[in-house]
Structures are given as C-alpha cells and as structure tokens.
Amino acid sequence: MAKPPSHPVTTVELAARLGISPSTVSIVLRGQSERRKISARTVERVLQAARELNYVPNQWARNLRRQKSGMIGVILASFRWDWAQELTTGMAEVFESTGYTPFVAVHAYQPERARRELLSCLQRRDEAIIMVPLPGLDDAYERARAMGIPIVFVADRPSTLADAHFVAWDSPADIKLAVEHLVQIGRRRIGFVGFDYPMPLNAARYRAYRSVLQRAGLPIDPRWVARGSMLLSPEEIIEKSIAQLFQPGQPHPDAIVVQHDGLATLLLDAIRTHGIRVPDDVALIGMGDYPITRFAGVSLSTVKEPIAEIGREAAKAALDLLSHPTQPPIQRLLPCGELKIRHTTVPGASGA
Amino acid sequence: MAKPPSHPVTTVELAARLGISPSTVSIVLRGQSERRKISARTVERVLQAARELNYVPNQWARNLRRQKSGMIGVILASFRWDWAQELTTGMAEVFESTGYTPFVAVHAYQPERARRELLSCLQRRDEAIIMVPLPGLDDAYERARAMGIPIVFVADRPSTLADAHFVAWDSPADIKLAVEHLVQIGRRRIGFVGFDYPMPLNAARYRAYRSVLQRAGLPIDPRWVARGSMLLSPEEIIEKSIAQLFQPGQPHPDAIVVQHDGLATLLLDAIRTHGIRVPDDVALIGMGDYPITRFAGVSLSTVKEPIAEIGREAAKAALDLLSHPTQPPIQRLLPCGELKIRHTTVPGASGA
DNA sequence: TTGAAAGCGCTAACAT
DNA sequence: ATGTTAGCGCTTTCAA
Numbered sequence: 235m236a237k238p239p240s241h242p243v244t245t246v247e248l249a250a251r252l253g254i255s256p257s258t259v260s261i262v263l264r265g266q267s268e269r270r271k272i273s274a275r276t277v278e279r280v281l282q283a284a285r286e287l288n289y290v291p292n293q294w295a296r297n298l299r300r301q302k303s304g305m306i307g308v309i310l311a312s313f314r315w316d317w318a319q320e321l322t323t324g325m326a327e328v329f330e331s332t333g334y335t336p337f338v339a340v341h342a343y344q345p346e347r348a349r350r351e352l353l354s355c356l357q358r359r360d361e362a363i364i365m366v367p368l369p370g371l372d373d374a375y376e377r378a379r380a381m382g383i384p385i386v387f388v389a390d391r392p393s394t395l396a397d398a399h400f401v402a403w404d405s406p407a408d409i410k411l412a413v414e415h416l417v418q419i420g421r422r423r424i425g426f427v428g429f430d431y432p433m434p435l436n437a438a439r440y441r442a443y444r445s446v447l448q449r450a451g452l453p454i455d456p457r458w459v460a461r462g463s464m465l466l467s468p469e470e471i472i473e474k475s476i477a478q479l480f481q482p483g484q485p486h487p488d489a490i491v492v493q494h495d496g497l498a499t500l501l502l503d504a505i506r507t508h509g510i511r512v513p514d515d516v517a518l519i520g521m522g523d524y525p526i527t528r529f530a531g532v533s534l535s536t537v538k539e540p541i542a543e544i545g546r547e548a549a550k551a552a553l554d555l556l557s558h559p560t561q562p563p564i565q566r567l568l569p570c571g572e573l574k575i576r577h578t579t580v581p582g583a584s585g586a
Numbered sequence: 587m588a589k590p591p592s593h594p595v596t597t598v599e600l601a602a603r604l605g606i607s608p609s610t611v612s613i614v615l616r617g618q619s620e621r622r623k624i625s626a627r628t629v630e631r632v633l634q635a636a637r638e639l640n641y642v643p644n645q646w647a648r649n650l651r652r653q654k655s656g657m658i659g660v661i662l663a664s665f666r667w668d669w670a671q672e673l674t675t676g677m678a679e680v681f682e683s684t685g686y687t688p689f690v691a692v693h694a695y696q697p698e699r700a701r702r703e704l705l706s707c708l709q710r711r712d713e714a715i716i717m718v719p720l721p722g723l724d725d726a727y728e729r730a731r732a733m734g735i736p737i738v739f740v741a742d743r744p745s746t747l748a749d750a751h752f753v754a755w756d757s758p759a760d761i762k763l764a765v766e767h768l769v770q771i772g773r774r775r776i777g778f779v780g781f782d783y784p785m786p787l788n789a790a791r792y793r794a795y796r797s798v799l800q801r802a803g804l805p806i807d808p809r810w811v812a813r814g815s816m817l818l819s820p821e822e823i824i825e826k827s828i829a830q831l832f833q834p835g836q837p838h839p840d841a842i843v844v845q846h847d848g849l850a851t852l853l854l855d856a857i858r859t860h861g862i863r864v865p866d867d868v869a870l871i872g873m874g875d876y877p878i879t880r881f882a883g884v885s886l887s888t889v890k891e892p893i894a895e896i897g898r899e900a901a902k903a904a905l906d907l908l909s910h911p912t913q914p915p916i917q918r919l920l921p922c923g924e925l926k927i928r929h930t931t932v933p934g935a936s937g938a
Numbered sequence: 939t940t941g942a943a944a945g946c947g948c949t950a951a952c953a954t
Numbered sequence: 955a956t957g958t959t960a961g962c963g964c965t966t967t968c969a970a
Contacts, residue, residue, distance in 0.1 A: 241653075242711070242733045244947055255957045260949060271955055288732040293709040294646040294655070295947035298962045301593075303646070313671035314877075319664060322692070335706060338690050340674070354687060357645040359594070380640040381594045499881060506882045525666075529851060530858045531883030596963055607941045612965060623939055647963035650946045 243287045251287075252279055263291065297359070306552055307355030308338045309348065309365035311389075314468075315496040315524050317541060321388070324545025325364070332553060334361070341368060343464050349374045356381060362552040367392045368464070369431050384555040386564070388548045390433040397563040399555065401548040404567040405521060406438035408537040411573045412491050412519045413446040415535070419579055421489035421517055425458030427475045427501060428493030443491060458487040472500045476508065488516055489579075495520035495527050495536055502534060502578060518578040533577035540570050595639045603639075604631055615643065649711070658904055659707030660690045661700065661717035663741075666820075667848040667876050669893060673740070676897025677716070684905060686713070693720060695816050701726045708733060714904040719744045720816070721783050736907040738916070740900045742785040749915045751907065753900040756919040757873060758790035760889040763925045764843050764871045765798040767887070771931055773841035773869055777810030779827045779853060780845030795843060810839040824852045828860065840868055841931075847872035847879050847888055854886060854930060870930040885929035892922050 249256040261270050262280040297303045310318050325336055341348035345368055352374045355363050363385045372394050378385050387400040416424050426443050447454050460478045462471035480486045492498035498520030505512055512518055523538035551564045575583045601608040613622050614632040649655045662670050677688055693700035697720055704726045707715050715737045724746050730737050743752040768776050778795050799806050812830045814823035832838045844850035850872030857864055864870055875890040903916045927935045
C-alpha cells in the first residue's frame with residue numbers, strides 16, 4: 235500500500251524530475267505533442283513519469299489560467315419523483331461530447347438556499363447556469379447577468395425578467411387536455427390543486443383550467459381550488475387541500491386536476507385513506523407522467539411532460555448561449571399533447 | 587439593464603479604484619477587518635465598492651492559493667426512487683454549518699462514467715469523496731488514495747479494499763427479517779431477485795437469505811433465484827427475472843424477496859400485468875421502504891433502510907477524515923430492524 | 939492601520 | 955524540438 239504523499243504531484247515537479255521544462259510537460263499531457271512536434275522519446279518519458287507519480291492535473295490552476303471552467307451549474311428544486319433523473323439524463327446526452335460538465339445542486343424550494351447555490355455557481359465561474367426558478371431571487375439573477383453568465387430557466391421563468399432565457403413544457407396547453415378530459419367523462423365540479431406562486435406558466439395553467447370550465451359552462455368554485463405556497467412541503471399542501479376540498483357537509487369536487495404527479499400521487503393516497511373512492515367519488519388527473527403514475531396500483535391519469543427533452547433543449551440552449559453570447563432571448567415552450575387516461579379517471583382504461 | 591462587462595471584477599481592480607492595496611481589500615472582503623484593525627472608513631468604502639461593482643470572489647484563485655477547495659465530491663448511482671433525495675438531505679444537514687459544499691454526480695452503474703466522475707473529483711481537488719461503489723474501479727480508488735483524498739463508500743464497499751471507509755445499512759441483518767416474515771406467513775418456495783456483483787454486503791445479503799431458508803428447512807431452488815448484472819437496467823433485470831421465475835409448466839415461487847424497493851415495485855407491476863395475483867399467488871417483499879412503497883395502490887411490504895442517516899453518517903465520516911486523516915478505517919454498519927408489513931405479503935396489513 | 943511581494947499550478951506567447 | 959517568461963486572482967507573511 236503506497237503511503238499518501240504530502241501533496242499531489244505538479245507539472246513543475248514532473249519537469250524537474252525529467253530535467254525538462256514545465257511547458258513541454260504541459261504540452262505532452264494535454265495531447266498537443268503532435269502539433270508541437272515533441273520527440274517521441276520525450277513524450278514517452280513524460281507519460282511514463284506521469285503514470286508512475288500518479289499525476290492528476292489541477293483543475294483550479296488550469297481554469298484560472300485559461301479563464302474558463304467548462305462547468306455548467308444546474309440548480310433543481312429537488313431529487314424527488316425522478317424528475318431530476320430524467321432531466322439530467324437528457325442534459326447528459328447533450329453535454330457528453332462537449333467537454334462541459336454539469337454541476338447539480340438543489341434548492342429545495344428555499345429562496346435562501348437557492349441564492350446560496352446560485353452564488354456558488356458565480357464564484358466557481360460556471361460558464362452557464364440552468365435552473366428551476368424561484369420567486370424573489372431577482373438580485374441573484376441580476377448578479378449573474380452582470381457577470382455575463384447566462385441563465386437558462388427550466389420548468390417556468392421569473393415573471394420579472396421579460397427577456398429571460400427559458401425552456402419549458404407548454405403545460406398550459408396540456409392542462410386544457412386534462413380538464414377537457416374530465417369534462418368529457420361527465421364531471422361537473424372540477425377542482426384544482428397546486429402551488430401558488432407568481433410565475434407566468436403557473437398563472438397560465440390556472441387560467442387555462444378556468445377557461446375550460448367557463449367554456450363548458452361549469453362552475454368555478456373557490457372552495458374547490460387549493461393552491462398552496464411553494465414554501466410548504468408537498469405533504470403539507472396535500473393535507474391543507476384535503477381539509478379544504480372535502481369539508482364535511484359541503485359538496486366536494488367530483489374531479490380534481492393536480493399541478494404535478496408528485497402532488498397527485500400524494501393526494502390520491504390521502505383521498506383513499508379518507509375512504510373516498512377514486513374515481514367513483516372523485517376523479518383525479520395529474521401532470522407530468524412521472525414513472526410512478528404508470529404502476530398498476532397507482533394508475534394515475536395524467537398528461538405527459540417531455541422532461542428529458544427539456545433537459546436536452548436546456549443544455550443545447552446553454553451551449554448556444556456560450557457560443558453566441560449576444561442573441562435574442564431563447565424562449566422555448568415545448569408542446570407535448572399526450573393525454574394518458576388511466577384508472578383514476580376511467581376505471582377500465584388501458585393506461586398506455 | 588446593465589450591460590455585461592467583458593469580465594468579472596477582481597480584487598486588484600477594486601483596490602486600484604479605491605487607491606488602496608489588494609491585501610487590504612482581501613482582508614475586508616473576508617470579514618477579517620476586526621482582527622486586522624482596518625479602519626471603519628476603509629471597510630465601508632471597500633464594501634460599498636464591492637457592492638457597486640458586483641464583485642464576486644473567484645473560487646479557483648482562492649482555492650489555488652489556499653490549497654483547499656471546501657468541496658466534497660458525491661457520486662451516486664442515479665437519482666431514481668428518491669434514494670438520492672433522502673441521502674443528500676441527510677448529508678446537507680451535516681454539511682450546512684461547516685462551509686463544505688457537496689458536489690453531486692451520478693455514475694448510472696457505468697464503470698466508465700464512474701471512473702470519469704471520480705477523476706473529475708480528483709482534478710477538482712475535492713477534499714473528500716462520498717460514493718456508491720462500483721466493481722472494477724480499483725485503479726481509480728488507488729489514485730485517490732495516492733493523492734491523500736479519502737473516499738467514504740456508501741451502500742456497499744469494494745470487496746478488494748479491506749480497509750476502505752464505508753457507511754452502510756446492515757441490510758444482511760434486515761433481509762433476515764424479510765425472509766423470516768415470508769416463512770412465518772407460510773410461504774415455502776421463497777425466491778430472490780436482485781443484482782449480482784462482487785461486493786461484501788451484496789454477497790452477505792444473499793447468504794442471509796439462504797441461511798434463513800436452510801434453517802427453516804425450506805428448499806433453495808436456483809430457478810427461483812434471479813440475480814442480474816448491475817450493467818443491466820432495472821427494467822431489463824425485471825424482465826429477465828419474470829421470464830426465469832415464472833416459466834410455464836414449472837412451479838413458481840410463492841414468495842420473492844427483492845434487493846431494493848425500486849426493483850420490487852417494477853416487479854410487482856410486471857407480475858400483476860402477467861395476471862399473477864399478489865400476494866395470493868406470490869408474496870412480495872422489498873428492501874428500503876422507499877416513499878413509493880407506502881402508497882395505498884402499491885403497499886409493498888419491505889424493511890426500512892435508514893437512508894438519511896447513511897447520508898448524515900457518511901458526511902460526518904468525511905469531515906472526520908478531514909480533521910484526522912490518519913486513523914483506523916471508519917466502517918459503520920447501521921442497524922435498523924424495521925419490518926414494514928403491507929399488502930404484498932399480508933392483505934389486510936395496516937402498513938405503518 | 940496598511941502595503942509590498944511572493945507564490946499556488948498551470949498555460950500560452952514568444953524565444954531559441 | 956524545447957525553454958523562458960509572464961500572469962490568471964487571490965491570500966498571506968512580513969515590513970512599514
């Protein structure tokens with residue numbers, strides 16, 4: 235067992251040991267020996283020594299000198315419900331061949347934490363940032379902009395920045411599919427459960443829900459709309475929603491659209507626990523088509539969110555902004571349009 | 587809207603602008619002004635200028651100079667099934683107050699990717715690494731050791747390193763609980779579905795499974811044991827397992843223990859799709875108590891894995907190794923002992 | 939109470 | 955085909 239040396243080997247040490255200059259070592263170690271015509275013998279000696287002494291290049295020094303980090307900061311909301319899994323898989327496909335490395339962190343819906351993570355990205359001089367926005371971080375966004383570090387927002391975008399770059403699912407269009415499905419299966423008291431925060435897509439989703447009801451001539455009862463603060467945990471939101479939507483002695487909704495499948499599965503579970511039958515008493519439709527929804531025991535109706543594609547497109551947008559820093563805002567709203575009818579709305583549904 | 591400057595502001599520029607020396611600026615910006623007795627006026631001017639010019643310290647330069655990064659590399663298998671969510675939440679609790687930042691990446695069970703991520707940690711001079719081990723990476727582990735960067739393995743440990751640091755759940759002890767439960771509810775043809783890879787805990791789990799059967803005088807039929815390569819996707823493993831365990835015309839197991847709840851939920855779903863009743867035809871018990879198992883529609887019996895605690899303890903171990911680099915191996919096997927009896931083994935179970 | 943100077947490890951322009 | 959040199963941005967003595 236080799237005993238750990240006091241410190242990792244440097245190019246200077248390698249050079250000294252071989253009696254050559256550090257630059258030659260640097261050239262060889264970066265694979266430039268061909269272009270710079272380093273003799274085969276020297277190349278061999280350098281590689282040999284590097285292997286023997288376990289040389290590992292120092293990224294800080296390299297970044298400092300080259301004035302670029304090759305890192306892309308990625309700040310997500312959480313690792314729950316496999317959303318991060320699908321998104322990062324999509325991103326990885328794009329980044330793989332580019333030499334850029336994503337650096338993933340989560341803000342857990344806490345503004346302070348998000349601000350801290352964002353600052354970390356800036357301090358590390360990440361070349362671009364991909365993030366799930368949170369309200370109240372305008373100062374932090376502004377700092378990034380002032381440093382010339384582009385931010386690509388995913389899932390939604392800050393309502394305060396009209397020219398923000400973003401890649402998101404056109405969920406307002408697809409929530410229409412969801413609500414129309416509920417109307418079509420004969421539901422008339424259609425409720426809404428979700429988050430309440432001031433961002434364009436979130437607002438648009440709620441508007442879309444209302445507009446479908448309006449056009450269908452169905453009532454929009456505030457008692458059937460439960461929108462909780464993002465600062466609450468999903469569990470808390472569900473608890474409050476249940477308390478509000480199913481007040482004893484009050485007519486409860488006969489169908490509910492839920493902001494995303496994570497919430498929807500929690501709601502489904504809570505509803506069943508309360509002895510309310512799904513879909514007999516109340517039909518349930520989520521959004522996202524998260525993996526969990528497909529399980530036979532869950533079989534949650536939903537609309538598909540192209541998560542991996544959002545990841546790919548966000549990654550592409552980031553790369554694009556790196557090669558063309560000054561360009562009009564990249565604002566992509568990905569359509570999807572895949573309604574997944576399962577047991578929580580139609581008992582016998584195939585669930586594809 | 588401020589136009590982005592060509593490059594971020596440096597301490598030298600700040601100093602030049604204020605007509606003072608960079609060292610004074612540095613002292614103030616690191617909050618050392620008290621100790622170093624910088625005049626209140628100077629302090630104020632520096633902070634003011636930093637704010638105005640949007641100064642953000644350059645982490646590379648700082649790290650390079652101080653010879654420490656404050657970063658802990660974390661390499662997990664994937665972001666699926668909320669395992670990463672719980673683990674990183676546990677770690678964050680410990681790291682929060684320390685100034686260390688975890689840097690999360692995943693290897694997706696691909697040795698090449700794991701090697702690459704590990705090398706990234708070394709190049710970044712992460713001060714410690716916490717990782718889910720993968721077989722065949724001994725060379726990479728050795729490089730870390732040679733550089734004096736401690737690795738804390740989680741979930742299992744490389745069988746080749748007797749003195750590796752690790753924090754894991756004592757799953758072999760708890761798989762006994764699972765199998766004994768199956769025996770107790772009268773099952774006699776108890777199968778096993780999991781991964782096949784050469785690591786101590788994985789081997790011990792399988793041995794524990796066998797030993798319970800042996801002691802109960804039950805048969806151990808190789809046709810009922812399906813252990814797939816880690817290189818296969820969970821979906822592939824399940825597909826192969828089903829094909830093997832439920833061969834037409836052959837007696838199939840009447841109960842199955844599954845390596846972890848992610849696999850188990852997939853298996854549960856596949857089994858139901860094949861028209862096999864759970865638990866009537868076959869009982870199912872997983873391991874981990876992942877969030878998904880608790881849903882009414884899934885209600886998977888399982889044994890609890892203290893994931894957040896593994897995260898906390900691994901983080902503590904890493905910090906411990908940073909303050910006391912030379913010490914006997916930290917090898918923690920966390921007991922848990924919580925059997926969760928739900929519907930996939932006992933139809934009426936409460937499922938707590 | 940502040941400044942000058944050196945240097946962390948690496949790279950790239952410019953010499954030879 | 956290889957070496958010299960300067961410097962990326964910051965921190966830390968040491969000196970004033």
